[in-house]
Amino acid sequence: MELSVVIETLENGDKQKIQEMIQESLDEGMKAYEIVNEKLIAAMNDIGKRFRENILFVPEVLIAARTMNSALEMLAPYLSAGEAISKGKVLLGTVKDDLHDIGKNLVGMMFKSGGFEVIDIGIDVPMEKFIEGVKEHKPDILAMSALLTNTLHQMEVVIQGLERENLREQVIVMVGGAPVSEEFAKSIGADGFAPDAASAVEVARKLLGAKN
Template sequence: MEILKEIANAVISGDRKKVQELVEKALKEGITPEDIIDKGLLSGMSVIGERFKKNEIFVPEVLVSARAMQKGMEILKPLIAKSSNVIKGKIVIGTVKGDLHDIGKNLVAMMLEGAGYQIIDLGIDVPPEKFVQAIKENKPDVVGMSALLTTTMSQMKVTIDVIEKEGLRDKVKIIVGGAPVTEEFAKEIGADGYAEDAYSSVELVNRLLKVS
């Protein structure tokens, strides 16, 4: 549909006002919130993701598009909550203790929310105990940990160990990501998966939870 392409293009160009206008117009035309998200907002963000991977654009441009997408999500979220569409799963996410970076984590949270997951964002500098508390209180399907510094990567292992000690390890899937993190490191520390960017995180979670 033409309007969904227009929404995708508005996300790509980072035009928040246009995204808002087009999303409202699409709803009036009877297009479902799910279609607007999948074929409009996320379709635009996936183009941005590909460009980012190829180093054609950088984090500032990604953020501008992500904020435009978020503008559309703000309108659609209450409607999705009202519809019978079941939330795919619940995800606790946070940047590990000692690390104050949140751009990557925020992008991952936005993408996963857009893909139909409920997000509990613990923020930055999150100690292992806070992850444990969030697991006990929210009973999530997935815990996502982010680190942008090589010096804070070790906190991922510490956090997984504490989750294990509390007897909660078999209750959640644990995924990790961030600039210095690798697939090998994720395996070494006993994580269930690694995503190199916000776009792969959606595929990873869908695969781990066996949802489409």
């Protein structure tokens, strides 16, 4: 199972071929978690990198992520409990009064493809719902999205809410969306900012690495 072939197969969205390749590797004795970590996630990292570089575009990434998900589903029964592949848990939503979901969904798919568990709580999410989500799911990362300049301040409202509830230290807060900048992220006390969906996964890995 050559990494370059895995990359090409994901990019072409060829579900049948990726499943055949996985079956072959399993038959040859390769462990399911090795296939996930060394082949599939590695392939998506490459695709994410080329997306950041504007070599690949949203449709190619969506197709690759969809194919990746079908591969993960196929591998799920082969993974024992001790081999949980989750790289971390992400709670994801678009802030209150903002109904945009393209960026958020793409971030969710990139996280999933990077081996993260993703809980998507939707669009137009008020502060209270983010807080409830953090309490209920205990995510490693809370990721907030906004597209509208006039909804950006909601990110700060959520961070303040986390502080009031003494939850701020428990969770890494990441923010993103067209009008969000690194400076803005810092100014509201977020831990991380990413200019695009693929970078979000990279930033999350770094932040988790620094925390653990």
